[in-house]
Amino acid sequence: MSDQEKDKKSIKDKLPKKPQLPKNSFNFYWIYVVIVVIVLGLNFIDFNVVSREIDFRKFETTILKNGDVDKLVVVNKEICEIYLKEESLKKTEFKEVAKKPFGNGENLGPHYYFNIGSIDSFEKKLNEAQTNMEATDKVNVIYETRKNWGGDIIGWLLPIIIMIGIWVFIMRKMSGGGGPGGQIFNIGKSKAALFDPEDKIKITFKDVAGLEEAKEEVMEIVEFLKNPGKFTKLGGKIPKGALLVGPPGTGKTLLAKAVAGEAGVPFFSLSGSDFVEMFVGVGAARVRDLFNQAKAKAPAIIFIDEIDAVGRSRGKGSFTGGNDERENTLNSLLVEMDGFGTNSGVIILAATNRPDVLDSALLRPGRFDRQISIDKPDIIGREAIFKVHMKPLTLSPDVDVKKLSEQTPGFAGAEIANVCNEAALIAARKNKTQIDIQDFHDAIDRVIGGLEKKNKLISPEEKNIVAYHEAGHAIAGWFMEHTDPLVKVSIVPRGIAALGYAQYLPKEQFLYTTEQLSDSMCMALGGRVAEEIIFGRISTGALSDLERITKMAYSMVTIYGMNKRIGNISFYDPQQSEYGFTKPYSESTAQAIDEEVKKIVDIAYERTKKLLNEKREQLELVAQELLKKEVIFQQDIERMIGKRPYEKQPVAVEEVPPTPMLDPLNEPKVIDSSL
Secondary structure, three states, rough: OOHHHHHHHHHHHHHOOOOOOOOOOOOHHHHHHHHHHHHHHHHHHHOOOOEEEOOOOHHHHHHHOOOEEEEEEEEEOOEEEEEEOOOOOOOOOHHHHOOOOOOOOEEEOOOOOOOOOHHOOOOOOHHHHOOOOOOOHHOOOEEEOOOOOHHHHHHHHHHHHHHHHHHHHHHHHHHOOOOOOOOHHHHHHHOOEOOOOOHHOOHHHHOOOHHHHHHHHHHHHHHHOOHHHEEEEEHHHHHHHOEEEOOOOOOOHHHHHHHHHHHHEEEEEHHHHOOOOOOHHHEEEEEEEEHHHHHHHEEEEEEEOOHHOOOOOOOOOOOOOOHHHHHHHHHHHHHOOOOOOOOOOOOEEEEEOOHHHHHHHOOOOOOOOOEEEOOOOOHHHHHHHHHHOOOOOOOOOOOOOOHHHOOOOOOOOOHHHHHHHHHHHHHHHOOOOOOOOHHHHHHHHHHHHHHHHOOOOOOHHHHHHHEEEEEEHHHHHHHOOOOEEEEEOOOOEOOOOOEEEEEEEEOOOOOOOOOHHOOOEEEEHHHHHHHHHHOOOOOOEHHHHHHHHHHHHHHHHHOOOOOOOOOOOOOOOOOOOOOOOOOOOOHHHHHHHHHHHHHHHHHHHHHHHHHHHHHHHHHHHHHHHHHOOOOEHHHHHHHHHHOOOOOOOOOOOOOOOOOOOOOOOOOOOOEEEEO
16 A cells, blocks of 8 residues: 555544444335325326316317207216217227327216206206207216215315424424434433444544643543452442533533543433523433443443532522422432432532532532542743643744743633644634744733724823833832732723733732732732822723722621631631521621721832832833833833842742632732723
C-alpha cells in the first residue's frame, strides 16, 4: 500500500461512520404512504371509463330510431343506462364502446348513459320517441335500486382512519420518538444518552489540564472498573458515587467526558432537568428506568449533570400538603442509589456548582462516597490549560505561556479557552499569519472588559471625568501597601456600560487580613474621591465600586468577625433557606451593624481623600497621560511618578482551613467605572 493510500485510509477512518440500519428494519411510515395511495386511487380512477354520457336527443335520433337498443336500465331513479344489441356493436359508429378498457374482451355494457331528471318526464319523452315504432321494436325499461357498498364503507371508514392516524402520530411525537415502541406509555423512559465502548468518546485524561487532584480521584474509579480484582482482593468495595463540585467553567463536565472516554464501559449521560416533567410520576419512573438500563449493562457509569435541578433539599419552597413532583423524583433517586435493592457495578457521577442546596440525604456516604472539589486553577494549572488550548493554534515565538498564566488570575478553564479562541479570531481579523502576544492581550481585555466600543461617542467633559476617576483608582492602589500591583489603566469604552477600567494582578491567596481589606476599599473609593477633589462634584460612575465596598464592609462585620463592637460573631449560614425572610439577629444588632459598616466606609473614604490630596500632582500627571493615550501600563506610571514604594511580599499560608471560605473581596479582574 502506497503512502497516499495510507493517508486516504487514515482520513477515512477518522470520518464519522454512518449509522447502519438493521438488515430486516422496516419503516412504519410506509404503511401510511400505501393507505394514502390506495385512497387516492379509488377516488381518481374511473372504472366506468367505457360508458359514454349522451343526451336524450342524440340517443333518440342515432340509437333508438335505428333499433340498436337492447334494453334500458334506470338506476336509483337518476341515471338511465343504455345496453346495445350484440349485432349493433359491430357497427363502426359504436367501435369506441365495443371493447373493454383492459384487455380485448367484449364490452357487455352499459355502453351509454344519461340523466333522466324525473321518472314521469323520462317515461313521457320515451313514449313520444317510440310513438311510430312497432310494438315488437319498443325498448323494455328496467328499474333497479343499487347500493354502492365500497363508497359507503370508504365514506365512513376513511375519516376514522385519518383520526386514528393523527392520534398515533401525535402520541409518538409526545413519547419522544417515532421508532417501534414509541407510544405514549414510553413517556416514563429515561432520556439518557448511552455511549458504548464502540462509540468511544475521543476525550481522555490527557485533554484535561489543571485538575490533577480531581483526575486522581476519578482515575481510581476508572481503574476499579478496568481491574476490580486489584481492590477487591484486599476487601475494598467500589465507590457508589462521586460528586464533582466547583464553580461554573472549571471543567466538571469535561472531566466526566474524559471518564467516559477512558472507562471502556457503558456510559449513561443526562441532565438533572431530564427528570423534570409536567406529568405526575414521570420523573420517578425515568429514574427507575435509568437504573434498570444501567444494571442490565453493568459494570456501567451514570453521569447526571446539574444534579441540583432534581436534588434540592426537600421541604424548601414547597406548599404544605402539595404533591411535589421534584421531591418524588429525589426520593426515587435516593432509593435507587442506596436502598434495599443492589446496584452492583453501577457508579454514579454527578456535577453541580451549588452543593449548598443539595439534600443532605443525597450527600451522605453510601450514595455519594466522594465529593471531589474542582476549584479555579492556580498559576500552574492555568499554564497547563493554556498549553492544551494552544495546541491547534499557530503561535508566534514571542508568546510566553507562563506570562499569560500570570496575567489571568481567577480565570476558569472555560475562560482560558475563550481567551485562546478570541486571540485566534483577533489575529485572523487583522490578516496575520501567526497569533502574537498582543493578540492574547487584546483577547484578555475582551474577556475581562467586554467588546471595545470604538464608535461610542463620549463628550469631552465625560471623558475628562472618566480619566480622573481611573487615575484616582491607580494612584490610590499605587501608594497603598496591601493592594494588588497595577497592570494597566484604560478609558476606552468597553462592554455594555463600562467607560473605563483599571486592571490589577491579584496574587494567589486564601486568607485576607483587616489591613488588606481596608486598603482594597480605599483603592475602590479612589475614583469617587478623585472626582470630588478635582471637580467638586460626584457622578454615577462609581456604581460598581460602591457595590463592591458595601459587600466587603458587611462581610467584615457580619461574617468574618472583624469589628470590635459586634465582636467575634458570624451570621453566615450556608444551609439557610432559599427565602431568608428572618434575620438571625435582633433589630438593635441590625442597627449596630449598619452603623459599623458606615463607620468603616467613612474611615476608608477619609483615608483615600487624605492620600489623594497629598498626591494630587501625581493624580494630574496620570489623568493627563490617560487623556492623551487612553491606555497606559505599569511602566508608564513608573516613568511618570516613580516606582511603587511598597514591594509586594506573598503571604505565607501554612494551612487552608477545611471549611469553605467566602472570598471577602469577591475579587474582580478589573474595577469598572460604569454608568
